[in-house]
Amino acid sequence: MSVTISVDGVSKRFGETQAVNNVSFDVEKGRIFGLLGPNGAGKTTTIRMINYITLQDEGKITINDLPVSPKTQKMIGYMPEERGLYKKMKVGEQLMYLAQLKGMNKTDAREKIKYWLNRFNAYDWHSKVVGELSKGMSQKIQFISTIVHNPEIYIFDEPFSGLDPINSELLKEIIIELKDQGNTILFSTHRMEQVEQMCDDICLFNNGKVVLTGNLRKIKKDFGKNTVLLEFQGDGSFLDELEDVRINNRSTNFAEIRILNGLNAQEILKKAMQNVEIHKFQLVEPSLNEIFISTVGEDNIKKQQEAELS
């Protein structure tokens, strides 16, 4: 298994703010890597450093063993969170310009643009000005602009934000397809269900630091089967009386209950039986959302305690 992107002890400071603090992780070739974390955790800054847009203060970032540089930029297809196109330029000209900036020659670029526009049933738009396209259409052009130069690494920052459901689905398909062709994909998001569905490995950011990183399956396994999925009929107020649990995803007849302090799951079942009619009781691994909340939550508490001590 070879490492495609290696981030090693990287820090970045903006004035008073330590945006990224001694961050390390590896992205392996041919896998989908998810970068998670709350807003302002340092994901975008890290992604920008990998893309050689922002330079790190400390640490080392390599792409295929090469330190980041204009050369490594060309190996990457990058779709930033803040994305857009020149509104007054024609679709074809625009894609040609962006492909050439990534080092493609005209002939190859023309061929690729044609291929992708046809693939998305968008060849008719070739001579249209981007400003005339609908939002969904220009999102498609945005995808093409990211992948047209045929790189082996793809980085998407919050790719699903602002996408309509059709394009969301389309992007997911593209990502899976790119992965199947042996490419490496890194994306950041705070949409957990997409990470659960797509990612092989994850890295969880909080306050500029990595709080958790590794293989998604393994992480979930390590957290243990300590979550109860409960479906019931009746008055769910007994749930409020449970101690040492955290309840996620609660609705009138459903609750996802995370057991915190070794409380026996059977106790919950007993309590539930006394109060409501149970339709389903299942002990599962925690959802990624739960892992996210508990890890970030603990990290924040720890930070608070440190602050109080010092």
Next chain:
Amino acid sequence: MNWRQTYLVLKREYLTRVKSKGFIWATILVPVGFAVLIGVGIFIAAWDSEIDYTIGVFDESGLIIENLQEIDETRYQDYSDLPVDTLRAMVQREEITGYVLVNDSHITGEQNLELIYSGSGGLQLLTAVRSDFRESIRQERLRRENVSEDIRNIFESSVTIDSRRLSREGEETDDDTEFLSVVGMFMGLIIFGAIFGYGGYIMRGVIEEKTNRIIEVIASSVKPIELLTGKMAGVGAIAITQFGIWILAFTGLSAIAGPVASSIIGESASATQMPNGMEQANQELPAILDIPTLETSLIIYFVIFFFLGYLLFSSLFAAIGSAADSETDTQQLMLPISAPIFIAYIIMFHTMQSPDSTLSVVGSLIPFFSPILMITRIAITEVPFWQTSTAILLMLLSFVGTMWLSAKIYQVGILSYGKTATFKDLAKWIKQS
């Protein structure tokens, strides 16, 4: 620096702009606007002098009014038969602009004349009235002294001085300082307009890339300094194209229009007596159409100062664009740039009058004023070589400085969204990058 990337940026900047409707309209409208501006100026000058002001004259001696009416029959009215109170009332009712009492003591010089008037007419009227009375009374004094006709003619004759320039090399040429002053002012104005015009192009381009949110996509392929250089070169190429079109059109038109216009003006000028303003315009018009008298060196200097001025300021405009979040937010940030340009613009009118004064010389050596002031001086006067070369050298050095500063602001600014930076933020950005 990767020149291929810079070239790609340049090409895009140039092609998208040169094909845009905005460019085509600007190319057509700017000269039209200029012509209209000049036309309006001439029209105002001509029209203004036709307004009649009536000055009532109560002349006890009965001698001055004749002389006055000889100078301007409509302006000076003889009201010697009316009581002074009526004259006062007429001024109050605005039937006449003002009145003057003249008696013997004024002619002998014992007492000063007094113009009682409503205040309208301004400086121009005051000056005219003063000189008319001075002349009339002088004539009367001469008459009383019984001086001969010959001596009176001497007083009435005017002395003109023709001037010729003698160069250091000993060549003597016709002096066309008046024409060259106008040329100098135009060149200063053009550079003034170009810095704002093309600087504004760059600034809006940068803001557009930020508001379109394409900038980060671009930044993942191009270094900020390459992007900045490409933009400046692209808009520079637009400037060359636009001026190329104008110069071609202008030479073409004046080749046709020059002889035609001067023949029309020549005929009408001899046929009718023109008012003052028109006469002046009459002198200037053929001069404008008559380009070949410009020295080649002046044109070369114009091109040099035009481009140095453009380079010096354009990177700063880009920096401001990168720091602003929308076009409306640029006003405050613009101040440190527009202030020196406007100061230079104001000094330029002084420089036109006295191109070798200390203010003009010092001003033209200050890099941020040089593009406007030095070219005006070069057009009008003989500027020592050390001054032009110092100005060019200082501008080049300052360009390196502004470029360095702008690049630092630019590379942080383009990636910061959400709010327009303050000067404090800019200082932070410069330190941090």
